Amino acid sequence: MNNPAQAEGQTTAWQPNVILVDADYLDAVAFDLIVNFERMIGRRIPPADLCHWLDCIALDGGLKAGDNQIQVAFLHGKEKTAFDNVRPASFAELDGQAFKDALGEFQMSCCPVEPIVSAADLFCESLSALFEAKGVERLMVVGNMEEYGDRVRSLCAKAERGKEVTLFAMQPQTGRGFYSEILGYSLMSALGISHEELK
Numbered sequence: 001m002n003n004p005a006q007a008e009g010q011t012t013a014w015q016p017n018v019i020l021v022d023a024d025y026l027d028a029v030a031f032d033l034i035v036n037f038e039r040m041i042g043r044r045i046p047p048a049d050l051c052h053w054l055d056c057i058a059l060d061g062g063l064k065a066g067d068n069q070i071q072v073a074f075l076h077g078k079e080k081t082a083f084d085n086v087r088p089a090s091f092a093e094l095d096g097q098a099f100k101d102a103l104g105e106f107q108m109s110c111c112p113v114e115p116i117v118s119a120a121d122l123f124c125e126s127l128s129a130l131f132e133a134k135g136v137e138r139l140m141v142v143g144n145m146e147e148y149g150d151r152v153r154s155l156c157a158k159a160e161r162g163k164e165v166t167l168f169a170m171q172p173q174t175g176r177g178f179y180s181e182i183l184g185y186s187l188m189s190a191l192g193i194s195h196e197e198l199k
Helices: 023-041 050-060 119-132 145-158 183-190
Strands: 017-022 068-077 098-101 104-113 138-142 164-169 179-182
Touching: 017 023, 017 050, 017 119, 023 068, 023 183, 050 068, 050 098, 050 104, 050 138, 050 164, 050 183, 068 119, 104 119, 119 138, 119 145, 145 164, 164 183, 179 183
Parallel strands: 017 068, 017 138, 068 104, 138 164, 164 179
Antiparallel strands: 098 104
16 A cells, blocks of 8 residues: 555555554553553553454444455554554564454555654545545544544544544544544553453
8 A cells, every 4th residue: 555645546445444543652552551550450561462452443443243354554653663562563564464353354554654744644634535535434543632633523524424433542532423432442452451450
């Protein structure tokens, strides 16, 4: 997949289900959860299991078991070559890879944010392109809502209906044109933190 922001000529490249991820933000949230929960439950917490996390995101985004095609686009800072708190970590190794399970096939691609554009701009341009892509039916969006959430919510409100959109954030999101899910739940599961440990 080319730069996700390039909408023209890319509509046929997208799968019906797309997970758009600000990888740097995901990594930062995973770090915060690891630090906080290690103190709380008194044990070491390993990096998040990426495949398990994607399964959780897909389920929270409304996917059911079946032969689904899911495209995952990770946007990351050009200076970062890997996740620090998620495994597998290397963006170069993840790019172009896929895995299949009960939900379907997850196809992963990684796109660095070039210095000429901000992470917020690239993320919002990519989201706008996905709203225009005819083949996309379901969108699961994991962005830094604390930093550029107003822009994301505005894009959702203005988008033509017909796509099922779920925004994942650490706080509930309100607005038109999307469902809201808490990002922390899926990450806690991927980090191996059980509800029993929190009682």
